Amino acid sequence: MTVVTDAATARVYQAHARPAWRRLLLTRETAIIALLIVVIVVALASVRNFDSPLTVTYLLRDIAPILLIALPMTLIIITEEIDLSVASIVGLSSVMTGILTQAGLPFPLAAALAVVVGAVAGAFNGFLVTVVGLPSLAVTIGTLALFRGIAVGLLGTTAITGFPEEWTDLAKANIPGTPVPMIMIVFVILAVVFAVLLHFTPFGRSLYAIGLNKEAAHFSGIDVGRAKFTLFVLSGAVSGFAGVYFTLLYSNARGDNAMGMELQVIAAVLLGGVSIFGGRGALHGVIAGVLLIGTLGSALRLAGITSDIINVITGVLLVLSVVSASLLAWLHQRRSAAVGRRRGRRSAEGGAAGDETHNHASTSHQGRKQR
Amino acid sequence: MAFDADTPGPPHALELKRVVKSFGPVVALRSGSLTLDRGSIHALIGENGAGKSTLVKIIAGLYRRDAGDLLLEGESVDFTSTAQSKAAGIAVIYQEPTLFPDLSVTENIFMGRQPTNRFGRIDRKAMRTEAVEIFGRLGVALDPDRVTEGLSIADQQIIEIAKAISLDARVLIMDEPTAALSGVEVERLFAVARSLRDEGRALLFISHRFDEVFALCDTVTVMRDGSYVETTPIAETTVDELVRQMVGRDVTEMFPKQPAAIGDVVLQVEGLTRTGVFRDISFTLRRGEIVGLAGLVGAGRSEVARAVFGVDTYESGRVVLDGAVLRKGDPRAATARGIALVPEDRRKQGLVLDDGVARNITLTIRSKLARWGLIWNRLENEAARVWASRLEVKTAALDAEAGTLSGGNQQKVVLGKWLATEPIVLIVDEPTRGIDVGTKAEVHRLLSELAQQGIAILMISSELPEVLGMADRVLVMREGRLTAELPRAEATPEAVMFAATAPAEAAA
Amino acid sequence: MSATLTPVQPGTSGASRIVRRIATARETGIAVALVLVIVAATASNPTFLFSSDGFRDLLLTPSLLLLVAVGQAFVIITRSVDLSVGSVVGLTAYLTGRLFIDIPGIPIIVVFAAGVLLGGLLGAVNGVLVAWAKVPALVITLGTMYIYRGINVAWTGSDRINASDLPRDFRGLGTEHLLGIPILTIIALVVLIAAAWYLRNIRGGRELYAIGSDPDAAHLYGLRVSRRIITAFVVSGALAGLAGVLYAARYGTVSSAAGFGWELQAIGAAVIGGVAISGGVGTVWGAAIGAFLLLTINRALPILGIDDFWQRAVVGVLILGSIVLDRLLAVRQHRRLIAQREVDR
16 A cells, blocks of 8 residues: 655555455345355255256256346446346347348348347437437337337247258357357356456446436546447347347247346346446346346256246345345444434433544435336 | 523524434534524524534434424424424425426425315315415515426525415525525515514524625524534624634635736637527636636526536537637547536536545546556556545545545545646636635635646636635626626726626626 | 516416417327327228227227226326236236136125225235335336236136136126226226326325425425325226226136236326326326227227237337427427526516
8 A cells, every 4th residue: 555645744545444355245246146156055955957967058048148138238227227128129139030041141141130130229229318318217118119019010920940050059059068058158258348348447437427426427528328328239239149049049030039038137137236226236246146047947947846936036036136225225324323323312411422534424315216 | 692591581483402413423413502583584604514404404304313402482392204393383495495396386385285175175276376375475476387397496495485484384494595596586585584584483594605694684603513602693793703603713814825827828718609598708718827707696607617618518609728629518528638627516516426535536537547448446546546645635545435525525536536637727616615614725725726837727606705815817707698807906896796796788 | 565476478368278288288189199090090991980899899998908007107107117017917807717716606896896905905015115115116016027927827827717707797897888888998987087086186196296296305395205105006006906807807718818018008008198207297188098099009000001910019119209209398398498487587
């Protein structure tokens, strides 16, 4: 720690107010990772066949789209926006892949175009939010319907199934010698890119600032509109890619593919410690959140529990995670108020009212809009 | 006149004795005392952090006191909610009125207490009639049917007062009500306050502006560091005496402005116009100069500053910085070219309160700090240390949330953040608003030093003494136009006030 | 003391003001749009309107959505949203069938009560979590949407309620008329009028608008914000419950997919009808007309030559169009109000 000496006084600035272990361990991310480990251990011990390599393969294959989409979704929620249309973009991209393949285009080209369609859809969201100035909740409820509607409108109730074998095989293949699917390579690369982007670049810093105080970010020279627009395009593109993968994995393109996936993505992101109010969160927590939901679902399915019950559990987990965040904040506030009351009584009785630096209670997070 | 708890006679309208309130480890109020009488306008003054705001919130029922007495008409009361204090006849008018923008003026006045008939059905006609009658009594003309969205702050305050009257409030507390008002509106507010006093109500007037306190109030109570200091009738005291009580020491040199070498023109603003906000603004800034921009609130000064810097846009005119035209509406470009703006509202515009001190300081230079496009905590902390120590920011640690700092230290963080960009032009908007006297002097000393280093400074301030003490030249704005440019020698309080208030044609 | 000083401008007499307000009201706009759609569709195929089936379907189908949209309007006005209503409809529809099957001879009124109560209870869960835990309604109702639907599917299994399982009297409610208007529609209209009256004339109703307009101000005013929010969600749930019971009466068959996607349509109907997602504005009349407009357009699509697979896209376009329109109007109004302020000065 360097000490900067002024002519009059030597002021030493510690980097952190709390010791490292408190900073690193007492976080929501750590709690989720711990919970994930607990679930894995319990499942390994009590569910038959959970420890088979096939389980890992199916688990990762199935949650890959959610893992992928959770990456840009985290960034979007950190800037206090939301994108409910991701699943519809997946469906739209899937339909485009099918239609373009059926029309005779070589598959890589069809897939690339489908990703572009996803990016364009994201740009449409971004335009309405940043240029027209509409709330992202309302916009993405509308585009959730619009994009899904286009997907269903294009294909109706039919499904396209003829995809080149080498590609569908690739989607289902594992990394040689392991039960880990190939798609995880793509995911790991993207996860690293997003993690670096969010935690170690000026752009990432600006996202947190935008989420915590949009006005101050603007006054500091941050282009809030451009940042958010970029995130929506990223979300659309990644959803587009997830749509291509989804199509190959199940070898079919349907208008209603991935219906409802937005819940799982958002549930996982919030479970992973990202605050719905913006400005807080980290990617390692989110990844643990996705894996938690996936592992839980996989274990329960193996134990014979039907998917509707699994949906109930996902919903309960989502509700619990946000309620617990509020509960913790409330408890913290009660405790400091109680300390304050004790202090007050002591000082009124003439006891030693310690002389501390005159910090003032701040009122942040005032009037947060409910969304 | 010292505070005497045992004065016999009719009960006071409101009385607080040795009230205490803490928030966690922070003692906001050590010993708050106050005596309000009917038919009086009582001033409450004190620096920021003196505890005035906490006292008011306890009276309003927003907080519960930890210890001490609160007496209403001699009876001890304990409010656990704002509804209770309202029901008891206490009304608070805050600096920023909180109204429902989508609802009508009348509904805003009566929300939650609308008059109803037998079946519980709201009686709209009775509501409207009463609203019109109240406005008549106050002597103001407001359309009771229009939605409150778009109303000026002054009008919104009138609605708040109307609310208080409809509640038949016996105690009205006005918390810095004139902060956002123009001269005419202040006069109207004072007339309303006097008529309320004459009706026998008790008014508490909290303000930083001594001229208003002396013009309107009959008694003044001073607070300092969370404690009661003294109560004096206005007629028996002076500004100096009050400042001494507020600060606890004699105030000597508050504005240590050192002379600085004034160089060539670095900023030229030509014909800047934005309809309805400001018109045909032209001025120059030279290196080493401190130019004051004076005027009443609402004259458009902050808007001009924001337009020059790029946060807001303008319709015509141009800004030339160091010889080249500056792109409008682009704060990032402006920062890169060397302009910095320390904004008016440091909590909402200047700082990210929930983020750490180091993050706040380095927010503007994060790209500069980055190596190979990447940035990490140690880089930020090293840079933050430089500025925090140069400005002597008092903070527990670099990752302490900016919101936990005192007002003065928060302002230092904002200054540090912008000085880190190494600007050649620094615009400061109300640099010492809401700051304790000690830090105020530090900020002035800093600005003086910066000018000596050759930085051009544009200082917007509503405090005349500050402008006159610091500036080499004083620009004055009124209703969106520049009405005067006065060199230091000619800048007298009268000249500035005249330019700020007289109609434009007369000043020409 | 001076007399009343309300400024009087030319053209602002009471009557002309009312006329102007009606003419520019959102509700009028979409009512006109509805009429236009009906005219266009009928011109293309007269049986759209001028057949007993046509007229009945025109009134009948939207009546169920109307109930859910009115409930949704209550919630949106307070600046919240309720994504769980579709699941509530499904649950109560199945409950209706189950009650009639498992308790033969059960009075119809009891079944109605049970459905409305269940819906209200499910809504109360949402309301309590939103109001007390201070968690955004979007997240809570996203969770309960899946919880309730999951419970519904788990309970239903592969079972199905059939028309033959339901008493004829009950089914009659869904298919018979009174003076040419379907009973279902009459029920919906009664609810609509009651809801509109509450929102306009009762303190609790006005407070919902206040809470949506500025939640912080609502707290400072001392309004019982938690209680009102819970009430709004209970209403939304209860109306969805009522819609579920009537769903069984109308369609006779109930599967686990009943009500699927209705939340989106209800939100769409409300938004189209002028209930801004940011809260504080809008009427249940607008939501009701919006429901009619939405479903009538859907019905008119095939007649106008558009494949009805495009229905969902149409909903999306309408929602987006409405919020864009709202934004443009708000910007224009804001500018006008500020300009007026300058003039008054």
